[in-house]
Amino acid sequence: MYSVEFIENKLKILDQTKLPFVEEYINTDDVERISQAIEKLEVRGAPAIGITAAYALALSIKNSTIEKIKNNFYSAVNRLQITRPTAVNLFYAIDEMKKFFEENFNKKNLYLLLIEKAKQIHSNDINLCERIAENGLSIFKKKSNVLTHCNTGFLATGGNGTALNVIKKGYENNLIEHVFVDETRPLFQGSRLTAWELEKLKIPFTIITDSTSAFLMQQNKIDLVITGADRITLNGDSANKIGTYNLAVLCNYHKIPFYIAAPYTTIDFNSSDKSKIKIEERNKKEIFKIGNHKITKEIYQAYAPAFDIIPNELISGIITDAKIFSKPYNFINV
């Protein structure tokens, strides 16, 4: 299974808002519909939205006349660029596709070439996921109880995932005792998506509320924490799902290793530190409801940042496709 697949000249998106109860797909070749799928988190996860954008850019010229190719392509660039601001993988993929478009603009079969480029970005991520998982094995000093936050499995990537793929590989090597899964409010990527993936993988897990992690740490029930990232700056400051900073601070207090797993496509080589990271702010209504069920009055004030920032000093190691980086982090020459 994949979060997204390119089949019969359309993008097939597994609608993650319907999981874990319904496996329903969005089949489309329309850039606007794909952009909305990213904004509504029907497809989500830093690498997955980059891959999705790459296919969308190829599809943007699928039925173009020669005269309209440039306008259609760059309109799609502009539309996709404003979908979600934090995951740098989105902008990495857009830049890769733009460069390829400009280099091959005069070629007759440009649409097919762009599709092949998008497929290359997709298959590259499949490979990066596996290398992250292999590199991550060394973080397990014994059979461990692991806590993770949000969703970082195949639903969030083009392959088998980042942090959740490290957990998968660890389990396959008899290094995982149990996985604690933060539900991850307000959109429940943990209790809906990570739980669904771990069920499929037959890995033992327990869902907890986001506020339970501290109590588990206090009882010495967590051996390590591993999460993903949406943007990592050159000095290792990292943005990830809201609530990750809480975990990093707790790990520091309880002397529990805190790891981040991410491919190089999540490293922002243009940003020196956390001051440069733009945090997506979502509609406050996402806090006021669970699914379609309202839980309080929408007239109330609320604040819904989708991510927070983990300063590099709280990160025990950053597991990438190249290796595990340690402090002091410096990704300039990666």
Ligand SMILES: CSC[C@H]1O[C@H](OP(=O)(O)O)[C@H](O)[C@@H]1O
């Ligand atoms: C492997 S990247 C997963 C990353 O993306 C998630 O954010 P969202 O669900 O809003 O796309 C979360 O930050 C995960 O760590």
